[in-house]
Amino acid sequence: MIERLRLTDAVIKYGDVVAVNGVSLTARAGEIVFITGANGSGKSTLTKGIAGLLPLSSGTLERSSRMSYVPQFEEADRDFPARAGEIVITGTQRPGKLFYTHEDHERADEAMNGLGILGLSGREIRTLSGGQLRRVFLARAICGRPELLLLDEPCAGLDALSHEVLFGVLRKMLAGGCAVVMVTHDISDIDGIPEGHRITLSGGKVIRQ
Ligand SMILES: Nc1ncnc2c1ncn2[C@@H]1O[C@H](COP(=O)(O)OP(=O)(O)OP(=O)(O)O)[C@@H](O)[C@H]1O
Numbered sequence: 001m002i003e004r005l006r007l008t009d010a011v012i013k014y015g016d017v018v019a020v021n022g023v024s025l026t027a028r029a030g031e032i033v034f035i036t037g038a039n040g041s042g043k044s045t046l047t048k049g050i051a052g053l054l055p056l057s058s059g060t061l062e063r064s065s066r067m068s069y070v071p072q073f074e075e076a077d078r079d080f081p082a083r084a085g086e087i088v089i090t091g092t093q094r095p096g097k098l099f100y101t102h103e104d105h106e107r108a109d110e111a112m113n114g115l116g117i118l119g120l121s122g123r124e125i126r127t128l129s130g131g132q133l134r135r136v137f138l139a140r141a142i143c144g145r146p147e148l149l150l151l152d153e154p155c156a157g158l159d160a161l162s163h164e165v166l167f168g169v170l171r172k173m174l175a176g177g178c179a180v181v182m183v184t185h186d187i188s189d190i191d192g193i194p195e196g197h198r199i200t201l202s203g204g205k206v207i208r209q
């Protein structure tokens with residue numbers, strides 16, 4: 001199977017604070033990896049390191065460049081003056097591409113439809129509920145057809161029905177050869193979703209694999 005992600009002995013620091021301490025992790029095409037652990041255990045830091053938003057102090061990172069990342073909900077700016085559909089279609093952007101094509105619009109609509117938010121396309125994001133906004137960011141990530149999908153707590157703020165919708169979308173992505181890395185601090189989030197590897201962090205280290 002094709003590897004989409006290989007992280008080896010990663011260390012990530014904030015100043016002198018070591019937030020991720022020697023973590024190794026691989027994800028292959030069609031595979032889902034869950035990252036669990038208590039608040040402050042380093043899950044978001046690890047995800048940002050994989051996304052390339054934080055540098056590794058040491059260790060190596062190899063990953064597919066065709067990657068989508070959905071940050072933990074609290075980190076999104078709700079006052080950003082954009083409509084839901086405008087946010088979603090930016091997921092189709094690639095370096096060197098100037099305009100959106102007809103196909104990009106179709107993909108964006110398809111992703112919104114898959115997550116049950118096509119009707120919200122024209123709404124300003126500040127008027128959306130937390131769970132609706134979360135689905136907008138998920139749709140954005142999906143319509144870029146990533147080979148590697150990084151999700152930081154995607155279930156936070158989603159109701160049971162939205163969980164099922166999300167897992168349905170994830171299954172399709174996995175079947176299409178995408179690798180998924182999904183952070184959750186709540187094990188119960190994992191019930192009923194695709195079989196996958198699980199790593200548990202504590203104090204920035206993997207304590208269970
Ligand atoms: N920007 C930052 N500057 C300094 N320290 C930080 C920063 N962000 C996180 N930390 C620290 O790094 C450690 C790991 O934080 P991180 O956000 O990765 O945890 P988490 O597992 O995602 O937690 P949660 O479940 O609350 O989302 C914590 O001790 C936190 O206080």
Ligand SMILES: [Mg+2]
Nearest residue numbers: 043044045072
């Ligand atoms: Mg976090």
